[in-house]
Amino acid sequence: MTNKENFINTFKLALRLSFGKNLEEASDLEKYTALSETIMEFIADKWKETGEVYKDKRQAYYFSAEFLVGRSLYNNLVNLLLEEDVREILETLNMDLDEIADQEEDAALGNGGLGRLAACFMESAATLNLPLTGYGVRYREGLLKQSIVNGFQVESGDSWTKNGDPWSIRKYSESQIVEFKDMKVRAVPYDMPIIGYEGKSINTLRLWQSEALLDFDFEKFNNFKYDEALVGKNRAEDITRVLYPNDDQRSGKVLRLRQQYFFCSASIKDIIKKHLEKYESLDNIDDLVRIQLNDTHPVIGISEFVRILVDDYSYDFLQALEKTQRIFSYTNHTILQEAMEKWEESIVEDTNPRNLEIIMAIDEVLLEKLKDKNATEEEIQIMRIYKDGHINMANLGIFLSHTVNGVAKLHTDILKADVLKEWYKYYPEKFQNKTNGITPRRWLLMSNPELSALITRLLGSKDWVKDLSQLKKLEEFIDDDKVLEELMEIKFQKKKQLADYIYKHEGIKVDPASIFDIQIKRIHEYKRQLMNIFQVIYLYQRLKENPNLDILPRTFIFGGKSAPGYFRAKAIIKLINEVARVINNDLEIKGKIKVIFVENYRVSYGEKLFPAADISEQISTAGKEASGTGNMKFMLNATPTIGTYDGANIEIVEEAGFENNFIFGARVEELREIESTYQPMEIYLNDYQIKQVVDTLLNGTFVDNDSYMFLDIYNGLFKEDWSKPDSYFILKDLRPYIEAQGEVDRAYRDQRYWAQKCLMNLANAGKFSSDRTIKDYAENIWHIESSFI
Structure with missing residues (x-):
């Protein structure tokens, strides 16, 4: 100036x-x-x-x-x-x-x-x-x-x-x-x-x-x-x-x-x-x-x-x-x-x-x-x-x-x-x-200045802000213990900032030392927030059976809005909040899991959530999510993905490596083959633990205040009149999802190993810059040129 x-x-x-x-x-x-x-x-x-x-x-x-x-x-x-x-x-x-x-x-x-x-x-x-x-x-x-x-x-x-x-x-x-x-x-x-x-x-x-x-x-x-x-x-x-x-x-x-x-x-x-x-x-x-x-x-x-x-x-x-x-x-x-x-x-x-x-x-x-x-x-x-x-x-x-x-x-x-x-x-x-793609200016430079400063220092310049492909050079530090420790220190700092913000705005205390497991996006059945909360219920039931169960503390954070007329999406919001009420007030589980639904999720809230995530939830039914951009924002902030082989998840793991993310569930080809013969009731009857989870919709464990919302969710799994039951294959992918979450727990225990996963995601996020996307539009669809030299 x-x-x-x-x-x-x-x-x-x-x-x-x-x-x-x-x-x-x-x-x-x-x-x-x-x-x-x-x-x-x-x-x-x-x-x-x-x-x-x-x-x-x-x-x-x-x-x-x-x-x-x-x-x-x-x-x-x-x-x-x-x-x-x-x-x-x-x-x-x-x-x-x-x-x-x-x-x-x-x-x-x-x-x-x-x-x-x-x-x-x-x-x-x-x-x-x-x-x-x-x-x-x-x-x-x-x-x-x-x-x-x-x-x-x-x-x-x-x-x-x-x-x-x-x-x-x-x-x-x-x-x-x-x-x-x-x-x-x-x-x-x-x-x-x-x-x-x-x-x-x-x-x-x-x-x-x-x-x-x-x-x-x-x-x-x-x-x-x-x-x-x-x-x-x-x-x-x-x-x-x-x-x-x-x-x-x-x-x-x-x-x-x-x-x-x-x-x-x-x-x-x-x-x-x-x-x-x-x-x-x-x-x-x-x-x-x-x-x-x-x-x-x-x-x-x-x-x-x-x-x-x-x-x-x-x-x-x-x-x-x-x-x-x-x-x-x-x-x-x-x-x-x-x-x-x-x-x-x-x-x-x-x-x-x-x-x-x-x-x-x-x-x-x-x-x-x-x-x-x-x-x-x-x-x-x-x-x-x-x-x-x-x-x-x-x-x-x-x-x-x-x-x-x-x-x-x-x-x-x-x-x-x-x-x-x-x-x-x-x-x-x-x-x-x-x-x-996403802009690295808002989603990294502005929302995560601590990580941006580290990147600039390691690369020796700030040129990466306009050329995100330069992040690839960060792979040189994959075995540098000092860099890996600094990366995890920054992540912890962002988690503390988010914990303070959540306490100020939601009135709930969360432990920044716990795993921050975050799913933030529009509430829709195909995005499968329901499968996520089912997995949380499953984990809660295991803890009720054994309060000393050896799991790392985890904070599950949800955020998103339902369209006003979308009854089932609003039912899923109610279920998440009811599960949160029960779990967060249960002293027997010793605070090992906590559930937060952030109110009025929006861009400014996202700017605090993306940098603080330990694991990025991208669990849509394979073939239903066109691309996703939240997955890219998490990746750019050095966060591994737990997700299906869907949308841009596919390209994310191609860039950063399957070994640095947690991919699970049926793929498009398999779902097409079984679509006409799929019977979710068979899974329900043959997997007792999944049956336990689903039964909470009707047995009074969680209450929907006589809104019949939980009955509607149940009917969507088994008795849908106008379409196939469980049309988004929640129960089909639930057990593989539970197993993938177990892999997250095991991997996170080795912090150096986890830091390497985080660094590999950050280093390979360059493809997902909106600069690359818009340049492609300009050259191959619009045929327009830069107006300044």
């Missing part, structure tokens, strides 16, 4: 202008806001300069329903290389940076891996000086704020902007009008800076907020119709109020699709407007624009782009399709059919009737092309966009995209061989793999 005095004066001025206070009068929250505004002032010129440079280049645009950016202040200071300077400045003013940074709310703009991946991609693109702009939704209340009350998840709104949002700039003058069948709304953009490491490029994340064209009907209010006076305002704001509104009923489905259409329509109009400010027509737009669709949520943008070209700019329909296909590419994130959106025809019609007409016409073109390729009738029916009164968004995304990619090698292979095999048969040139 060249002028510290100027920085202090700007900070003090921000306090006076925003709050009318001086340093002595201001609260920590007010100081946080003023400090953030000072940083925004500091980056303003570079941010504008980056945008100017991009104008003459081909640009890429990342459309995503989620951008889980977390907190911004600390991350931005680290990327601007200002963290030490600002810390020193604040200390001269008797202020603590950590206390001020802790005032920031996590931006409630996502839920899980999909949104966090998008945030990592944006940061990596800025670091690599690539012209990538993000487009999404500015949710007022996020997904939900989770509280745990009597063991149950209780949801409330996550009003993350209630104290202001200093990291967004409202650009009302750049608003767009979005038209629905029955209303028009104003899409108001809020721009967030995405700062690359070293601050050479500052990219933009543009988030749209829905507002009414007329906020207030004065005539109705004046006629005493007070509620009616605000109906239009409320209906408009509902569109961007909540991430993934509950769609159990038709009205919720309509709102979901409106939300998707809203941000896609506004974003496309924005891109076109900027293009026409520089060029006379849209004839060259397909040379200069690339749009990446992050899963099916923004696929409606394809038909909207065609609609605008045809209706607003008089392009021939087939010509519009050609341009669209050159511009769009589609990322598939799942093989789960329920996650590949299919909308009822009437819902699309209720959103925007003209889009439905466009989609129907696109389907007719697809039909003709498939007939020309001599596709069978069965194949055609699978690939059609419109079928049985429903619009298949994945098929729309595949057909009018030039590239379709999976997010891990196994996932892409499954798409090509099974889920999308018909598409791969006729359009093999479309398919690519882009294994996911």
Whole structure:
């Protein structure tokens, strides 16, 4: 920082202008806001300069329903290389940076891996000086704020902007009008800076907020119709109020699709407007624009782009399709059919009737092309966009995209061989793999400065921060006892920090000398938190039989949110908390195991959990997890994986070695073979200890307060009506999982041996940098180049 005095004066001025206070009068929250505004002032010129440079280049645009950016202040200071300077400045003013940074709310703009991946991609693109702009939704209340009350998840709104949002700039003058069948709304953009490491490029994340064209009907209010006076305002704001509104009923489905259409329509109009400010027509737009669709949520943008070209700019329909296909590419994130959106025809019609007409016409073109390729009738029916009164968004995304990619090698292979095999048969040139990645700046440099300092010292420079492949050189220290001891000392330090944080926020004391066994992710049956807690129950039952059982103390930490309407996922949360209540209060087991469910898991909590883990739980049913990125964050923080041969786990163990992780359970091929004949009841009846575990669901060991939640879990294992029992093979993999956990216990006893496993995971994490992933997108899908030398 060249002028510290100027920085202090700007900070003090921000306090006076925003709050009318001086340093002595201001609260920590007010100081946080003023400090953030000072940083925004500091980056303003570079941010504008980056945008100017991009104008003459081909640009890429990342459309995503989620951008889980977390907190911004600390991350931005680290990327601007200002963290030490600002810390020193604040200390001269008797202020603590950590206390001020802790005032920031996590931006409630996502839920899980999909949104966090998008945030990592944006940061990596800025670091690599690539012209990538993000487009999404500015949710007022996020997904939900989770509280745990009597063991149950209780949801409330996550009003993350209630104290202001200093990291967004409202650009009302750049608003767009979005038209629905029955209303028009104003899409108001809020721009967030995405700062690359070293601050050479500052990219933009543009988030749209829905507002009414007329906020207030004065005539109705004046006629005493007070509620009616605000109906239009409320209906408009509902569109961007909540991430993934509950769609159990038709009205919720309509709102979901409106939300998707809203941000896609506004974003496309924005891109076109900027293009026409520089060029006379849209004839060259397909040379200069690339749009990446992050899963099916923004696929409606394809038909909207065609609609605008045809209706607003008089392009021939087939010509519009050609341009669209050159511009769009589609990322598939799942093989789960329920996650590949299919909308009822009437819902699309209720959103925007003209889009439905466009989609129907696109389907007719697809039909003709498939007939020309001599596709069978069965194949055609699978690939059609419109079928049985429903619009298949994945098929729309595949057909009018030039590239379709999976997010891990196994996932892409499954798409090509099974889920999308018909598409791969006729359009093999479309398919690519882009294994996911994570940014090392947030997930190591910022969240684990102690380990980062060790890496820098061992490697002799900080170049690894932008070239994670350099971590491979750490293998040279695999037999260096001093380095191994220092690595374990850092891990213990992070565990103590996490233990203090858990005690402060959860009111539970945990032993940092115990094994920290952590599973933190969205609560879903295929992620198998249920199998994890079954294993904990199994261990508890063995301890009840023999309190002197020779096991190392272990702390099992869970975290994650369930979708509000997902009854069974919420039942699993209740079960985990009920098990925690019983175990944590049982003095007979001598504190050998403890269970924690952290409340309201989010990015800022993850920044403390990932560095402190001894073992990373990645136990999804083989073939169900497309990739995962939590597994990469643990690995980057020198943590071995216990997991199935699934998603990016496969590539993790290929890089770091099977011997340095704990892989168990049935693989995809075996599950396919037994899928039609699998009988979980046989396992239950023939393995008494597993039967003991399952019986706790019904025998009163754990109580669900008459919610019938535990009965629902039991029925899912044995009596499912609408699908196969135990469809995620919990009982199939439970015994191998228990055995693998026994291997963890044995391996951890030799701390040198364990430290070597940790070091080998750290040293081989280089492949999983989002810098590598985004560079691959840039070179092989978008064909964009760095804008700075």
